[in-house]
Amino acid sequence: MxxxxxxxxxxxxxxxxxxxxxxxxxxxxxxxxxxxxxxxxxxxxxxxxxxxxxxxxxxxxxxxxxxxxxxxxxxxxxxxxxxxxxxxxxxxxxxxQEDNHPNILKLNVLPSIATFWLIPRLHLFRNEYPDLQVKLIPDPDVVAFEDFNLDLAIRFGPGKYDNLSSRLLYTDRVVMVSHPHLIQSDLQPDDLRHLPVITENYSDTDDAWEVFLHRYQFRFDDFRNRFEIRDATPALVGAVLAGQGIAMVKQSLVQDYIASNQLVTLFGFSHICDYACYLVAPDFHFNFPKVQAFESWLKEQTKPTIAALSEPLN
Missing domain, CATH: 1.10.10.10 (Winged helix-like DNA-binding domain superfamily/Winged helix DNA-binding domain)
Structure with missing residues (x-):
């Protein structure tokens, strides 16, 4: 048997x-x-x-x-x-692989990119697609698509994520910026010893500072008026806009302020970031009409930013 x-x-x-x-x-x-x-x-x-x-x-x-x-x-x-x-x-x-919510676009994005780049432009997308509801999820950490039923993410990183497709939006560079009222027209690097300087513990800005300090033979200890903002780029940019100090910041985040003369770049200094900005999603998401519409709009919006990032600094 x-x-x-x-x-x-x-x-x-x-x-x-x-x-x-x-x-x-x-x-x-x-x-x-x-x-x-x-x-x-x-x-x-x-x-x-x-x-x-x-x-x-x-x-x-x-x-x-x-x-x-x-x-x-x-x-x-x-x-x-x-x-x-x-x-x-x-x-x-x-x-x-079907889009169960064709009229809702759920987007995860870094808080810094959301605050200083995306949100100031997002009304243009909503005007163009009034029937499409945008749900924005700012988060400094990588968010799982399954946990939040995300459609898309804008991430600043290496561009390689497990089981996800990445599409390059732009490469970035770190620049030194200041409120124009804080500095004089004949400012020299040595003057930073006596001016307020703001730093953050972030890899790209840390690398930029290292290059700058080496170029001008400085140490952080040479800055007599320095304070640090940890893990909070929006707070850092806010402090610079308030005239509280000179800082290193990714240019894409402050380009609008530079263009409107609310901030100025210093010494023509820039440092190319190791990472870049990507549009990220499971591959089949890029077949959704709402995702295709947002990607097309986003690429148009990034053109001026890309052009500015390729220009020499003053």
Missing amino acids: RMVKKNLSERARLPSLGALKYFKVAAETLSFKLAAESLFVSQAAISQHIKTLESQLGCKLFIRKNREVRLTAQGQLLLPYVQKGFSEFQKGIAQL
């Missing part, structure tokens, strides 16, 4: 999905050659998988002749079930 149960269990096991796929295409085309071309494999691979499938099922599926193949009665019986199975697979996958 045990042997019988084991044999029945083995016979009830489904063949491999790959073998069934090969059978389906070969049965629909009635040609191993055309099936091989369709599936981008060799004709020998098709033949071998069919033989394995026939061995597993214990019956012949094809009548093989010199230049053609025909389905046996068993093959004709099996084909519609296999076709229906693959059709159901496709429907299920389509359900997973």
